[in-house]
Amino acid sequence: MNLLIKPFKIKQKSVIPGFGITMGFSLTYLTLLVLIPVSMVFLNSAKIGPAEFWEIASSERVLASLKISFSTSFLAAVINVIFGLLLAWVLERYTFWGKKLIDGLIDLPFALPTAVAGISLTTLYSQNGWIGKLLAPLGIKVSYTPIGIVVALVFIGFPFVVRTVQPVLESIDLEVEEAAACLGATRFQTFYRVILPELLPALITGFALAFSRALGEYGSVVFISGNMPMKTEITPLLIRTKLEQYDYAGGTAVAAVMLIISFILLLLINIFQWWASNRHKVS
Amino acid sequence: MAGSIPIQIKTAKTTPAERRAVKGSKIVPVILTAIAILFFILMLIVPLISVFAKAFEQGANLYFASITDPIAWKAIKLTLITIAITVPINTVFGLTAAWAIAKFKFKGKNVLITFIDLPFSISPVVAGLIFVLLFSTSHGLLAPLLNAWGLKIIFAPPGIILATLFVTLPFVAREIIPLMEAQGTTEEEAALTLGASGWKTFWLVTLPNIKWALLYGIMLTAARSAGEFGAVSVVSGHIRGLTNTVPLHVEILYNEYKFSAAFAVASLLTLIALINLIVKNVAHWKIKQQSKI
Amino acid sequence: MSIEISNISKTFDSFKALNDINLHIQTGELVALLGPSGSGKTTLLRIIAGLETADQGSIIFDGEDNTGKSTQDRKVGFVFQHYALFKHMTVFENIAFGLRVRPSKLRPGKEAIKKKVHELLGLVKMEELANRYPAQLSGGQRQRIALARALAVEPKVLLLDEPFGALDAKVRKDLRRWLRKLHDEYPITSVFVTHDQEEALDVADRVVILNQGKIEQIGTPEEVYDNPANPFVYNFLGNVNLFHGRVHNGKVELGSFKSSPDNNDQGRDIVSYTRPHDIEIKLEPEGKEFIGSQITFIRAVGPVVKIELVRLDNGEYIEAEISKETYRKLELKEKQTVYVRPRDFKVFIPEDYVI
Numbered sequence: 001m002n003l004l005i006k007p008f009k010i011k012q013k014s015v016i017p018g019f020g021i022t023m024g025f026s027l028t029y030l031t032l033l034v035l036i037p038v039s040m041v042f043l044n045s046a047k048i049g050p051a052e053f054w055e056i057a058s059s060e061r062v063l064a065s066l067k068i069s070f071s072t073s074f075l076a077a078v079i080n081v082i083f084g085l086l087l088a089w090v091l092e093r094y095t096f097w098g099k100k101l102i103d104g105l106i107d108l109p110f111a112l113p114t115a116v117a118g119i120s121l122t123t124l125y126s127q128n129g130w131i132g133k134l135l136a137p138l139g140i141k142v143s144y145t146p147i148g149i150v151v152a153l154v155f156i157g158f159p160f161v162v163r164t165v166q167p168v169l170e171s172i173d174l175e176v177e178e179a180a181a182c183l184g185a186t187r188f189q190t191f192y193r194v195i196l197p198e199l200l201p202a203l204i205t206g207f208a209l210a211f212s213r214a215l216g217e218y219g220s221v222v223f224i225s226g227n228m229p230m231k232t233e234i235t236p237l238l239i240r241t242k243l244e245q246y247d248y249a250g251g252t253a254v255a256a257v258m259l260i261i262s263f264i265l266l267l268l269i270n271i272f273q274w275w276a277s278n279r280h281k282v283s
Numbered sequence: 284m285a286g287s288i289p290i291q292i293k294t295a296k297t298t299p300a301e302r303r304a305v306k307g308s309k310i311v312p313v314i315l316t317a318i319a320i321l322f323f324i325l326m327l328i329v330p331l332i333s334v335f336a337k338a339f340e341q342g343a344n345l346y347f348a349s350i351t352d353p354i355a356w357k358a359i360k361l362t363l364i365t366i367a368i369t370v371p372i373n374t375v376f377g378l379t380a381a382w383a384i385a386k387f388k389f390k391g392k393n394v395l396i397t398f399i400d401l402p403f404s405i406s407p408v409v410a411g412l413i414f415v416l417l418f419s420t421s422h423g424l425l426a427p428l429l430n431a432w433g434l435k436i437i438f439a440p441p442g443i444i445l446a447t448l449f450v451t452l453p454f455v456a457r458e459i460i461p462l463m464e465a466q467g468t469t470e471e472e473a474a475l476t477l478g479a480s481g482w483k484t485f486w487l488v489t490l491p492n493i494k495w496a497l498l499y500g501i502m503l504t505a506a507r508s509a510g511e512f513g514a515v516s517v518v519s520g521h522i523r524g525l526t527n528t529v530p531l532h533v534e535i536l537y538n539e540y541k542f543s544a545a546f547a548v549a550s551l552l553t554l555i556a557l558i559n560l561i562v563k564n565v566a567h568w569k570i571k572q573q574s575k576i
Numbered sequence: 577m578s579i580e581i582s583n584i585s586k587t588f589d590s591f592k593a594l595n596d597i598n599l600h601i602q603t604g605e606l607v608a609l610l611g612p613s614g615s616g617k618t619t620l621l622r623i624i625a626g627l628e629t630a631d632q633g634s635i636i637f638d639g640e641d642n643t644g645k646s647t648q649d650r651k652v653g654f655v656f657q658h659y660a661l662f663k664h665m666t667v668f669e670n671i672a673f674g675l676r677v678r679p680s681k682l683r684p685g686k687e688a689i690k691k692k693v694h695e696l697l698g699l700v701k702m703e704e705l706a707n708r709y710p711a712q713l714s715g716g717q718r719q720r721i722a723l724a725r726a727l728a729v730e731p732k733v734l735l736l737d738e739p740f741g742a743l744d745a746k747v748r749k750d751l752r753r754w755l756r757k758l759h760d761e762y763p764i765t766s767v768f769v770t771h772d773q774e775e776a777l778d779v780a781d782r783v784v785i786l787n788q789g790k791i792e793q794i795g796t797p798e799e800v801y802d803n804p805a806n807p808f809v810y811n812f813l814g815n816v817n818l819f820h821g822r823v824h825n826g827k828v829e830l831g832s833f834k835s836s837p838d839n840n841d842q843g844r845d846i847v848s849y850t851r852p853h854d855i856e857i858k859l860e861p862e863g864k865e866f867i868g869s870q871i872t873f874i875r876a877v878g879p880v881v882k883i884e885l886v887r888l889d890n891g892e893y894i895e896a897e898i899s900k901e902t903y904r905k906l907e908l909k910e911k912q913t914v915y916v917r918p919r920d921f922k923v924f925i926p927e928d929y930v931i
Contacts, residue, residue, distance in 0.1 A: 016484075040413050121330055216408075243412065265404065479677035
């Protein structure tokens with residue numbers, strides 16, 4: 001075959017018109033609304049200077065908030081993977097009354113404003129709320145504790161897992177399961193050895209999406225957490241508090257830490273999805 | 284905040300429920316279904332119902348008084364203005380970005396998609412902060428300019444609109460890109476060979492094919508514009524009757540222990556969310572019908 | 577309208593899809609571009625339509641250079657492989673599309689469009705389906721609507737990309753015959769792409785055989801089938817038996833009949849190609865050129881009996897087709913040893929040197 005060295009081209013030729021104008025507009029808009037504003041965080045952090053930046057980032061209150069944010073987000077994401085998988089499984093594999101309704105309502109946490117979710121959950125789980133009342137005799141307090149944060153984060157995160165697992169579960173060829181059954185595998189063995197490995201990439205993606213969403217969540221948590229510094233203060237709230245105290249440098253430094261974490265997560269998700277979609281391909 | 288998973292394009296086939304591979308025990312499905320339904324009711328239905336229950340706890344009169352209160356009305360008005368501005372702008376952006384990404388092959392496409400997704404992965408508080416850092420009249424990068432011209436963006440409606448534009452930027456694009464990619468370019472090519480201009484091709488061929496996903500994307504943008512809390516809260520300054528949107532008004536009422544009033548206003552936002560879900564399911568169903576060919 | 581394709585080359589990334597293609601298509605001709613997948617046939621068709629731009633070369637319609645023209649200005653009718661019907665439009669709207677999108681000055685009136693669409697619906701025999709949507713049609717019906725839509729703009733050239741590729745065998749044959757008839761009645765210059773040799777030989781006035789971006793042969797169906805220019809064409813146009821051998825003193829020697837092996841240095845390796853129906857089977861060797869073979873498989877379905885044999889001298893495989901009459905006369909059975917000879921063959925020397 002004849003290998004030609006061709007000049008570097010950004011775009012392949014196409015008869016479809018309008019690339020220049022649509023691309024130009026999109027890039028301009030993205031630059032003005034996203035890239036420049038987001039870069040402000042790093043620009044301002046750079047102005048602070050590394051020593052002071054480190055001092056802010058490693059202060060006790062910031063570290064405590066990061067610890068709370070990470071631990072509650074992680075726990076919520078784990079719970080979401082378990083129940084998300086369960087819901088996706090039940091919706092895809094079983095028929096029961098009201099299934100369509102449940103399927104249609106799964107996305108409610110995406111659609112419901114977080115402030116509404118926040119006040120609703122707080123009221124439900126406070127000591128005289130519908131659910132809090134039942135838990136109080138058992139000595140379990142939810143609202144204004146880290147458990148409350150987890151509840152809010154489970155609420156806002158579980159559609160991610162359901163919606164990433166569902167299509168994969170649907171696309172698994174039933175013949176594969178039938179083949180496993182013909183070869184003598186029990187139902188559980190089929191699930192564990194055949195289905196679960198297929199679902200794993202989707203589960204991990206769902207976990208990462210729910211986790212990264214939980215880390216940044218503000219509206220629903222701010223009501224239920226009680227916002228006690230060192231105990232139930234999540235990182236986004238700490239940024240907000242610093243801003244209200246006109247501590248712009250402090251707020252920006254913490255925001256920079258959060259942004260870097262978000263970027264790393266985003267990068268990992270992308271790399272992972274790329275890997276997952278290519279791993280069984282013949283190169 | 285509300286991320287979005289684009290409507291899945293599914294192909295019709297026998298559902299697994301219709302074709303049981305193995306006759307397993309009948310108890311396991313029942314138990315699993317029961318747990319799933321219980322979780323669903325506890326996590327979703329109860330909070331949903333409680334919004335309306337709390338809203339009407341003190342009677343219908345207080346409910347209507349709360350949502351017709353002049354300050355509530357001002358908040359609703361500001362929210363409507365925000366929607367009226369963000370929806371058209373981000374719809375145009377979504378369409379142009381989707382056209383460039385889905386209909387052409389070019390280098391750096393994935394980077395572009397990542398940038399479009401960026402607002403999803405940034406905490407809403409940080410989304411608010413970045414506009415404070417740019418436009419604050421005391422600390423912002425553009426403070427000298429703004430002060431010279433006497434412009435106020437932060438703690439004023441323009442800041443709210445900017446922050447809302449930022450957080451709702453990905454919705455339309457993310458809904459229509461996968462669909463446009465799946466549809467490919469042959470229908471557009473067919474239109475071009477039949478002599479249609481680029482604009483007519485878009486208007487008569489592309490748009491009708493994506494209208495349901497587009498509608499849902501627009502609906503998501505509108506709902507999110509109405510419900511955005513974190514980012515708006517940072518840039519608004521909570522000036523009653525001036526920079527309060529509906530969710531901020533809910534927060535103020537709640538913090539003042541006016542629970543019924545807070546839930547009354549919150550119920551309006553919940554209704555929008557429910558309408559959103561209905562639109563989504565109709566759109567989903569329509570797209571499925573379309574892709575059955 | 578005649579089409580003059582000169583020196584067309586096209587490269588995708590590092591893949592050379594077309595390499596210096598020259599082809600002249602006469603007014604009113606029905607030409608098939610035939611080749612395996614990846615041979616560049618669809619790319620060539622898309623370049624003629626203006627859907628793809630060639631890296632070099634020119635496309636001339638009736639003496640007018642169209643190389644730089646956009647698809648819209650070329651006035652070609654293009655039928656896509658998967659029809660590319662507009663899903664959200666009815667059959668009527670699909671066919672009317674090309675007329676409706678014309679600039680208002682050139683656009684026919686509503687009545688004129690309606691008349692034209694119904695005329696075309698009549699042509700493709702689908703008058704009663706005008707208000708259906710593409711989803712409600714069968715594959716063959718969609719194909720005919722796609723054709724009617726392309727014809728609505730009264731193109732000077734009709735281009736069809738694998739027009740019958742997605743249809744089942746029966747519908748395919750019907751549509752093939754119909755397309756041939758249509759072309760006889762409305763002799764528009766037409767080019768269609770196919771990977772099915774039977775289809776190309778059956779429908780086209782001339783066949784262009786492409787392989788790896790190059791034209792291997794151009795000719796009428798008879799020419800290319802009876803006189804393939806090279807082994808590729810021979811292979812591509814039907815089943816074939818290979819006999820390896822040598823040239824010696826100007827004579828061809830095959831298999832075990834190399835009479836003077838000591839003169840090897842003078843000989844050249846050759847390959848002879850024979851179609852299965854050109855294999856003669858006898859019960860006894862009636863000459864030196866007969867090769868002893870054992871029958872391994874017989875299929876006697878239909879008028880032609882298919883027989884598979886293995887040569888006794890070198891174990892090579894031979895496929896033969898004989899008439900039922902001959903088969904009955906010879907009373908052939910599996911495992912039986914018979915003698916075969918290529919009645920007619922074509923010899924290629926592996927340096928592309930043709931005797």
